[in-house]
Amino acid sequence: MSELIAEPSTTVAPPKNHGARAWELMYEIFKASKPYVESVASSFELTPQQVYALKGLQRDRPLVMSDLATFLGCDASNVTAIVDKLESRGLVERRSADRDRRVKALLLTPAGQDVLDRINDRMQLPPPAINNLDASDKVTLCEVLGRALDSLNAS
Amino acid sequence: MSELIAEPSTTVAPPKNHGARAWELMYEIFKASKPYVESVASSFELTPQQVYALKGLQRDRPLVMSDLATFLGCDASNVTAIVDKLESRGLVERRSADRDRRVKALLLTPAGQDVLDRINDRMQLPPPAINNLDASDKVTLCEVLGRALDSLNAS
DNA sequence: TATTGTTATACTCTATAACTATA
DNA sequence: TATAGTTATAGAGTATAACAATA
Numbered sequence: 001m002s003e004l005i006a007e008p009s010t011t012v013a014p015p016k017n018h019g020a021r022a023w024e025l026m027y028e029i030f031k032a033s034k035p036y037v038e039s040v041a042s043s044f045e046l047t048p049q050q051v052y053a054l055k056g057l058q059r060d061r062p063l064v065m066s067d068l069a070t071f072l073g074c075d076a077s078n079v080t081a082i083v084d085k086l087e088s089r090g091l092v093e094r095r096s097a098d099r100d101r102r103v104k105a106l107l108l109t110p111a112g113q114d115v116l117d118r119i120n121d122r123m124q125l126p127p128p129a130i131n132n133l134d135a136s137d138k139v140t141l142c143e144v145l146g147r148a149l150d151s152l153n154a155s
Numbered sequence: 156m157s158e159l160i161a162e163p164s165t166t167v168a169p170p171k172n173h174g175a176r177a178w179e180l181m182y183e184i185f186k187a188s189k190p191y192v193e194s195v196a197s198s199f200e201l202t203p204q205q206v207y208a209l210k211g212l213q214r215d216r217p218l219v220m221s222d223l224a225t226f227l228g229c230d231a232s233n234v235t236a237i238v239d240k241l242e243s244r245g246l247v248e249r250r251s252a253d254r255d256r257r258v259k260a261l262l263l264t265p266a267g268q269d270v271l272d273r274i275n276d277r278m279q280l281p282p283p284a285i286n287n288l289d290a291s292d293k294v295t296l297c298e299v300l301g302r303a304l305d306s307l308n309a310s
Numbered sequence: 311t312a313t314t315g316t317t318a319t320a321c322t323c324t325a326t327a328a329c330t331a332t333a
Numbered sequence: 334t335a336t337a338g339t340t341a342t343a344g345a346g347t348a349t350a351a352c353a354a355t356a
Contacts, residue, residue: 017279017293018290018293018294018296018297019280019281019285019286019288019293020278020279020280020281021297022281022285022293022296022297022300023188023278023281023282023285025296025297025300025301025303025304026181026184026185026285026300028304029181029300029303029304030181030185031228032228032304032307033178034228047321047322047323048322049322049323064337064338065337065338065339066336066337066338073186073187073189074323074324074325075324075325075326076337076338076339077324077325077326077327077338077339077340077341078323078324078325079338080338080339080340081322081323081339082323100332100333100336100337101331101332101333101337102331102332102333102336102337102338103332103336103337103338104337104338123175123178124172124175125174125175126174126175126177126178127178128306128307128310129303129304129306129307130174130177130178130181130303131174132303132306132307132310133174133299133302133303133306135173137299137302137303138172138173138174138177139173140295140299141173141177141180141296141299141300141303142173142176142177142180144288144292144295144296144299145177145180145181145184145296146180147288147292148180148184148284148285148287148288148292148296149180149183149184149187149284151283151284151287151288152187152283152284152287155283155287202344202345202346203345204345204346219314219315220314220315220316221313221314221315229346229347229348230347230348230349231314231315231316232315232316232317232318232347232348232349232350233346233347233348234315235315235316235317236345236346237346255313255314255355255356256314256354256355256356257313257314257315257354257355257356258313258314258315258355259314259315311356312355312356313354313355313356314353314354314355314356315352315353315354315355316351316352316353316354317350317351317352317353318349318350318351318352319348319349319350319351320347320348320349321346321347321348322345322346322347322348323344323345323346323347324343324344324345324346325342325343325344325345326341326342326343327340327341327342328339328340328341328342329338329339329340329341330337330338330339330340331336331337331338331339332335332336332337332338333334333335333336333337
């Protein structure tokens with residue numbers, strides 16, 4: 001199958017390959033889903049980034065500040081403020097490691113675990129664009145996006 | 156086919172439906188692609204939002220300020236600053252409509268059209284996660300994401 | 311009065327650089 | 334010296350509210 005979408009040469013738009021088109025569609029869906037994401041976060045009186053940080057802490061192994069920065073894909077300097085807010089809400093606790101007191105482990109408090117459980121419940125319902133797909137399209141999307149993400153870790 | 160991913164009951168994570176999982180994967184791919192998007196934009200000395208605004212202006216019909224706000228999915232008050240920057244770069248021109256002088260049409264200048272052409276060329280190559288997919292996965296992704304986006308316009 | 315675009319302001323998210331306390 | 338985290342600062346992107354010009 002051709003990599004290019006066949007289009008009459010009289011069309012104004014240039015021919016576009018499917019990879020570029022898929023990326024454009026992902027961008028559109030993301031933009032359209034932003035109000036949904038923000039409404040979910042604000043229903044917990046959190047920002048989307050704070051929600052995502054909590055999700056990073058649900059792992060089996062406790063994260064330290066720099067791990068959370070990697071998980072969030074942002075600079076470590078920002079994580080201080082994010083964790084400050086979560087800590088002031090009583091959702092997260094900083095604990096200095098005994099072996100190296102520079103390092104701070106991040107632990108969910110019971111209240112934090114409770115909020116996270118409710119967030120996870122709520123997030124079982126994805127934004128409308130995704131939720132409107134039929135079951136087989138959802139499965140297909142998981143498979144293809146899974147391969148896309150795996151291709152990054154493999155290289 | 157079941158909507159739920161079958162998992163042993165001893166698994167720590169709760170069972171997750173494919174819609175929620177697909178959304179999570181999209182989020183991961185977006186996060187991983189951010190450096191790529193920023194490098195493309197900054198190679199034109201533009202921010203990602205400015206690039207996206209230019210792309211909005213390549214339509215057959217000229218946009219006015221409020222149209223661009225809708226296209227960008229942000230409040231109209233922000234579009235003023237975005238267009239200010241593009242105008243100061245000589246890429247875009249504001250022109251008051253004759254029939255209603257409150258309304259300002261946005262036009263690409265020749266320089267703006269030239270930059271946009273180069274942006275479109277460059278964007279034929281999507282971020283690595285998408286580009287690494289094989290041709291048939293790219294086509295499938297276009298089809299499924301197209302249906303997802305259509306479902307929003309249909310409702 | 312209502313609408314288009316602007317200005318003023320504030321908050322989130324982000325990065326860089328300088329700092330501290332440990333190692 | 335080097336590293337983990339913090340603080341200070343700045344810029345992009347966002348929203349709300351008040352405003353000017355025009356309808």
